[in-house]
Amino acid sequence: MLQQTTVVAVVPYYEKFLLRFPDVAALAAAPVEAVMQAWAGLGYYARARNLHRCAQAVVARGGFPPDLAGLRSLPGIGPYTAAAIAAIAFGVPAVPVDGNVERVMSRLAGITAPLPTSKPAIAEAARRAGDSPAARARPSDFAQALFDLGASVCTPTKPNCLLCPWRGHCVANRLGIAAELPRKLPKAKRPIRYGAVFWLTDAAGWVLLRKRKPSGLLGGMTELPGTEWRSEPWDAVTEAPMAASWRAAGQVVHVFTHFELRLDVYSAQVETIAAEGFLLAVGELGSAALPSLMRKCVAMATRNG
Numbered sequence: 633m634l635q636q637t638t639v640v641a642v643v644p645y646y647e648k649f650l651l652r653f654p655d656v657a658a659l660a661a662a663p664v665e666a667v668m669q670a671w672a673g674l675g676y677y678a679r680a681r682n683l684h685r686c687a688q689a690v691v692a693r694g695g696f697p698p699d700l701a702g703l704r705s706l707p708g709i710g711p712y713t714a715a716a717i718a719a720i721a722f723g724v725p726a727v728p729v730d731g732n733v734e735r736v737m738s739r740l741a742g743i744t745a746p747l748p749t750s751k752p753a754i755a756e757a758a759r760r761a762g763d764s765p766a767a768r769a770r771p772s773d774f775a776q777a778l779f780d781l782g783a784s785v786c787t788p789t790k791p792n793c794l795l796c797p798w799r800g801h802c803v804a805n806r807l808g809i810a811a812e813l814p815r816k817l818p819k820a821k822r823p824i825r826y827g828a829v830f831w832l833t834d835a836a837g838w839v840l841l842r843k844r845k846p847s848g849l850l851g852g853m854t855e856l857p858g859t860e861w862r863s864e865p866w867d868a869v870t871e872a873p874m875a876a877s878w879r880a881a882g883q884v885v886h887v888f889t890h891f892e893l894r895l896d897v898y899s900a901q902v903e904t905i906a907a908e909g910f911l912l913a914v915g916e917l918g919s920a921a922l923p924s925l926m927r928k929c930v931a932m933a934t935r936n937g
Contacts, residue, residue, distance in 0.1 A: 635713075636676045645674055660687040668852055669921035677850055677923065682708025698722040719775040727762035728775055729755060732782025737761065738814035739786060742803025746815040754814075786810075823891045828868035829858035829884075829926075831899040831933030832876065832907065833914060840873060841920070842909035849888070854921045856929055857909055861893060869898055873907035876900035881936040884928045893925070899933045 633642045633649075649670050653659040659667070664684050671680035685707035690696055696717070697703055703714035711729075718724035727733065734747070734754050741757040743750050761767060767774040785792050793805045804810040832840040839856075846852045857873045869878050881897040905911060912920060917930060 633674060633679075635679065637674055641674070645671070656687045656690050659684065660691040664852065665921065669919070672853070672921045673924050673927070675924060677853055679708065681846070681852060696721070698724070700724060700726055716775065719771040721772075723771050725762060725768045725771045726775075727758040727767075727778070729758050730779070730782075732786075733758060733778050735788065735814055736778060736782045736786045739791070739804035739810045740798055740802050742807060742809075742813075744809075744813065744815060746817045748817070750814060822887070823863070825861040825863060825891050825893050826865040826868075826895075827859045827861040827893065828871070828896040828898060829856040829929045830872050830878070831856060831881065831897065831930070832873060832905060833899075833901050834905045834911075835901070835903050837914050838905065838911040839914050839917070840905050840907055840909045841912050850923050850925070853923045853926070855923070855926050856933075857907065858895070865894075868896055872898065872900075873909070874902070874905070876902050882932045884925070884932055886925045886928065895925075895929060897929050897932045897936075899936075 633646055652670055653662055653667070662684070664681065667680050667684045668677065671677060674680075686709065689706050697705070698718070699722075700714050700718050703709050703717055704711070709717075713728075715726040716728035716730075718726045719728060729737070734751075737743070737754045737757040738750065740761070741753070743753045743757065745753065761778075762771075762774065781796070781798075785796050789811065791810045793799050793802070793810055796802065796805070799805050802810065804813050830840075841854050842857050844850050844853050844855055859868045859871045869880075872878055878898045878900045881899045884895045884897060886893045886895070922930065
């Protein structure tokens with residue numbers, strides 16, 4: 633949950649998640665729809681699908697693999713997560729490289745090439761640091777110490793080099809460029825994509841919803857019916873799920889990691905809904921597995937529709 637989400641946002645989700653799925657076996661046995669519902673609002677939903685698949689894989693093999701290769705074979709476990717679990721849970725000499733560790737290693741080794749091109753050099757610097765006798769003797773403590781060093785001393789701005797235990801070995805400190813590292817390539821302008829969603833209700837108080845396909849962005853989540861997302865705006869209301877007196881309710885702007893999405897929201901009420909999807913009572917939307925993007929659209933439709 634803490635990958636791509638802040639601690640403040642995660643804590644209430646984490647507590648509720650553990651009440652609902654108290655151990656790996658309970659998570660593995662749960663339907664994926666229940667996991668997605670518990671995750672709704674956290675974003676990056678592939679994490680939830682991989683977490684569920686990972687729990688099933690762990691249960692099937694009788695426990696967590698205690699080595700890097702075995703951990704990397706689990707769904708959703710990449711190099712950083714595998715190294716963190718291996719070092720902290722199993723005492724394997726491995727250095728997990730997150731943003732904090734990238735910063736520490738960039739400065740310690742004086743790596744001036746910009747991210748992301750400097751990642752191989754950073755990984756090599758981390759490997760060398762992890763090969764020291766002290767690090768190999770206490771891999772878990774070493775990993776945690778690196779995290780804490782980056783979070784509290786070797787900070788992104790105004791690093792407190794006077795308090796750093798590595799200041800005598802730090803190339804960036806010696807050159808007086810610690811605050812400049814790690815360097816980054818200029819960010820490319822975030823592209824904009826366009827689409828529309830449709831808030832369709834009937835006289836009995838039902839709203840039309842549908843499920844997104846399992847893979848891809850927001851995969852497996854519940855959503856309002858809508859169009860594909862395109863690089864240019866167009867008259868998207870022509871793709872409404874059925875003929876009705878559609879009214880424009882406004883536009884929702886939502887920022888994903890790699891692009892900005894602008895969704896026009898249209899609303900209509902009909903006597904009977906005859907369109908592909910499924911119906912849910914409007915009053916039950918609070919318990920539906922709606923991603924935050926769709927909750928923004930629902931709020932706009934009910935406010936302005």
